[in-house]
Amino acid sequence: MSDQEPLETKAPAPPSAPFRESSGEEEAFAAFYRSFLPTLVGFLIWQGAGASLAADLAQESMIKAWRGWSTIRSPRAWVRRVSSRELVRHYSRVEEDPVNPVPDGANANALISRPQELAEWENGQEILGLLESLPPRQRQVLAWSVDGYSPSEIAEELGIDPATVRANLMKARHSVASRMKARGEEE
Template identity: 55%
Template sequence: MSETGPDGEAASAASLGHLPASASDSGSETGSRDGEFAYFYRTCIRRLVAFLMWQGAPAALAADLAQDTMVKAYERWDRIQSPEAWSRRVASRELVRAFSQVEESIDELALEPTSLLPVPDEAAEWEGQQEVLHLLRDLPARQRQVLAWTLDGYKPTEIAAELGLKAAAVRASLFKARLAVSSRMTDREGD
């Protein structure tokens, strides 16, 4: 299985930023593995939370799913070839499961502090503008998903490969998402 990252090259934990010498606490294989994973976790956890929020997850749910995904990544670390893409794929699937199991509206879930988001009200500021999250929330799930991958730097062909879709379908969803967001922004400016 050959996976690629947003730059089109095979990724590993070391390629996420060329691990600093301190990332590995010993020369042993276990120390190197743990150091690589720790570096991956530190550099990617917040972006993974943001990625899930772009798909419509409330901040607390996004933080929980990102943390659960990181646990799974650690358990499978030696078998993952492209950790960033793998974590997004797994977290996206878990988000779909969470949405399908929720009996109440996702918007009605209370935002509670977590270790990843100690002050949930600041999540929107940390992520950018709350306006963008609101615009994305109104899109159909597939359009939100494709747009989230795009906002994270992936190209349509890479997104198609990760989601098991045709590149043309990804481009069509991306086009529709951009058109809908643009239309909604124009409508809001007119109000």
């Protein structure tokens, strides 16, 4: 090759998708997705999200989980944490309510496929009404607690002090109990 001949260059290879060792990972994620998605949607609803928003945030969290599936050690806690943070971000971006809000049941939601699940969800609306007046942090720790996490586990997942979690749980439970008692006396 002489100094006058042009050097051959190759075009860079296009970026490839992350390498997956086996379809076992895909099957494991698919099973996790199918079994846990309804639970995740419910978890977000307990924190105050409407059904449509909860379904969207759950779906986005599952996409993020798939992208990092091989590195996630506790997928249930991981997607709860990610979706919970996304819900907080969503609320921080909202500046005002729409003039004519669209009711949650206006469009059929593919993530709530069985009508009996929807009926059960509707039966839980009374308790959601009680929870609606709680501050966001109290709703958040209560949702984690209802899903079976201890105060120390919740504190670790949310990056706050366990004493703060216990205090918020106590305040939330006391507030809900007081409201339930007041409703019972009114009827």
